[in-house]
Amino acid sequence: MIEAMPSAEPTAGPTLEVTAVDAVDPELRRRLLACWTDVTNAGGAVGFVPPVTPDDVAPVLDALLERVQQGRERLVVLRVDGELAGWAVLSLSLSPLRRHWATVLRVQVHPLRQGQGLGRVLLSGVHDVARAQGLEMLHLTVRSGYGLERFYAGLGYREFGRMPGAIRVAPGDDREEVHLFVRL
Numbered sequence: 001m002i003e004a005m006p007s008a009e010p011t012a013g014p015t016l017e018v019t020a021v022d023a024v025d026p027e028l029r030r031r032l033l034a035c036w037t038d039v040t041n042a043g044g045a046v047g048f049v050p051p052v053t054p055d056d057v058a059p060v061l062d063a064l065l066e067r068v069q070q071g072r073e074r075l076v077v078l079r080v081d082g083e084l085a086g087w088a089v090l091s092l093s094l095s096p097l098r099r100h101w102a103t104v105l106r107v108q109v110h111p112l113r114q115g116q117g118l119g120r121v122l123l124s125g126v127h128d129v130a131r132a133q134g135l136e137m138l139h140l141t142v143r144s145g146y147g148l149e150r151f152y153a154g155l156g157y158r159e160f161g162r163m164p165g166a167i168r169v170a171p172g173d174d175r176e177e178v179h180l181f182v183r184l
């Protein structure tokens with residue numbers, strides 16, 4: 001199990017950093033795109049059904065990056081020894097009645113790095129960013145049938161409902177959308 005450590009301290013293990021990024025340069029965009037494409041093609045549940053090409057994902061990523069630039073979403077990236085290893089997004093509400101919470105989207109760790117505790121590190125960093133932003137609660141949804149509820153339960157998320165048939169993975173393969181929340 002890998003644990004986040006202050007990057008300034010010398011350590012035998014890898015250096016892990018989870019940071020909010022406001023300005024995305026072309027190199028980071030390229031790595032986000034490659035990660036999202038690879039995660040989807042490895043079977044990840046992050047908005048697409050495999051197989052996808054970078055050309056499929058690019059317009060959706062660019063729309064996301066525009067919302068980041070507008071301040072409507074916050075991009076949180078996980079780097080291992082300076083290299084992008086995963087990322088997630090905090091989608092903020094425009095409603096004055098809902099400014100105390102946000103929705104977490106696109107949680108992903110690159111397939112080559114999954115199962116090493118990095119998802120936990122990424123999401124803990126997302127929680128730190130959310131707290132620093134003054135948020136009190138986070139919401140997210142998962143597709144049923146992927147076992148993902150167990151990952152989020154380990155980070156304090158609790159289920160509060162399911163929308164039947166919300167996700168059409170393929171014709172005749174509708175999945176429930178499971179709604180989870182955590183108090184920060």
Ligand SMILES: CC(C)(COP(=O)(O)OP(=O)(O)OC[C@H]1O[C@@H](n2cnc3c(N)ncnc32)[C@H](O)[C@@H]1OP(=O)(O)O)[C@@H](O)C(=O)NCCC(=O)NCCS
Pocket residue numbers: 039043044045046106107108109110113114115116117118119120121141142143146147148149150151152154
């Ligand atoms: C889900 C994901 C972010 C988890 O990251 P990860 O680095 O593989 O997870 P970790 O190694 O930090 O696992 C932490 C714990 O969650 C559990 N876990 C991780 N992924 C799981 C899954 N898909 N199903 C059930 N449990 C899971 C691990 O077994 C571990 O449990 P433990 O602490 O009891 O050992 C990553 O697997 C991923 O990117 N998946 C594809 C994209 C995706 O589906 N994202 C979810 C969108 S809702």
